[in-house]
Amino acid sequence: MSSPSIGQYDEKTVDPFIRVRDLSKSFRAKTTITHALDSTSFDLQQGEFLSVVGPSGCGKSTLLMLVSGLTSPTTGTVEIGGRQVTSPISDVGIAFQEDLLLEWHSTLDNILMQGAFRGVSKRSLRDRATELLDMVGLAEFADKYPHELSGGMRQRASICRALVHKPPLLLMDEPFGALDAMTRDQMALDIQDLLAGTNTTVLFITHSIAEAVMLSDRVLVFGPPPGNIVDELVVDLPRPRHLSVRETPEFAAFSGRIRSRLEAMGVIRDRTAWASGTASAERN
């Protein structure tokens, strides 16, 4: 709780916090060019929780890499806090698609690594790290090594690492991908708790429509590759949201819209729906 924030963007509230313009990325191999992301533009306000849903291979991870400056765009720009991103940003917490834990550190030390290069002492992060580990049910695994954890545990540890230094910007790439359905629900609630009352800006990538609606202020729907935005919806369900929100008609309306959008793009194919014509009815 007492750990220092390293917010270099905090002083000036730039509007919008993140500005993405005409962003595209192609990967050039010897004979082929893969268009991963195609001319994408969107804004992200400070403190906003934005989800990106879309089919596999549509450039979601690529988008995250571009926003964090870890790869450079083929065309277009990313601005964070009014400054154009040209090199990897470090005032950020990233939960990558893979857990990327270091095998030679204990779970706790893996999380404390986050402070190692920021001049934040281990001691000042320890309380917060322990608190986070406790929250995700890993308290007694703090001194275990990654090879002693299950896939889901590893992923939870990696989420703790992304959050421990209270970054102003949180980037998450399918962070619950390796979790079982129950822990996934728990993590969604925990993430919401962890972020409540903070002004953390979040870019959250997921395959799960329900998760996107549950957590987000706004959802971007990406079409099949090369990805770009095919739909955008503002989720104005009241917060805090409980799991029961998923059974409400409002929630169903949001997730129904995303699903039908993805169906219309041919991303989800429902043969019975095609046969009975309900899918086409829904598209109109």
Next chain:
Amino acid sequence: MTEIIKPTEPGSTSGPVPARRQRMEQIKSPRDLWLWPREFGLYMLPVVMLLLVWEAATHVFGIQRFLLPRPGDVLSTLWEKREILLDESWVTFQESLLGFLLAVAVAVPVAVLLTFSKIAARTIYPVLVISQVIPKVAVAPLLVVWMGFGVAPKILLAFLVAFFPIVVNTATGLNNLEPKMIHLARSMGASTWQTFVYFRLPSSLPIFFAGLKVGVTFAVIGALVGEFVGAGSGLGHLTVIAMGSLNTELVFASIIVMAAIGVAMYVAIEILERLLVPWSRSRRLEQMGG
């Protein structure tokens, strides 16, 4: 609603969590894996079997002693000549160790250079490969002619044969880091230097040690080759002299001591690895179902 969801919380006592905890407790800590006494018996089993078959064969087929001495005779020679064997092995050991340490000292910076500079990689690699494919046995007489009968050419030969596996493995180890790990390091604010020290170096250690193990056994062979070609001391020299007088018992005795030196150095590296890279070994045992 929340009442129904409660039991699935990770902290609660019901649900799948207790089962998970139980499983974790069965995993051995790296310290428990020091099972040397028990393992040693297994290691020695084939050696003892070989000796027995050997002894039996010399009796059954009536093989002449100067062609194939009996293990019993070899063992007694080993005891009778223990002083000279010890003296000569001390020389061989020193040559191997110096050559090996020299190889490590040169190979590590070269490997770092190979990983950091593409130009260096392009220019150094061909030289490395060529130096490796040149048979050292053919070079050994030349070195003796150039450098004399002292320890210098032996150390150089030990260095030459140990160098290649160490440099290749170290370079491979240093390239072992996933690109995604570099992304993580960057997002944590690590500089190139910090990424090297805190990410690349530790992740290279398992493969680095694999290289050391090959290198250290090679170093012994390199030193012995030097001694065979021309020397005034060392186990290789002793073997040549024993062979000249058809003292096959002594030849076999010194071969056994040569092997023992190699094994001892290998084991030393293995112990060092267990101390410095515990995560590598425990993971390996897990994969083998240990």
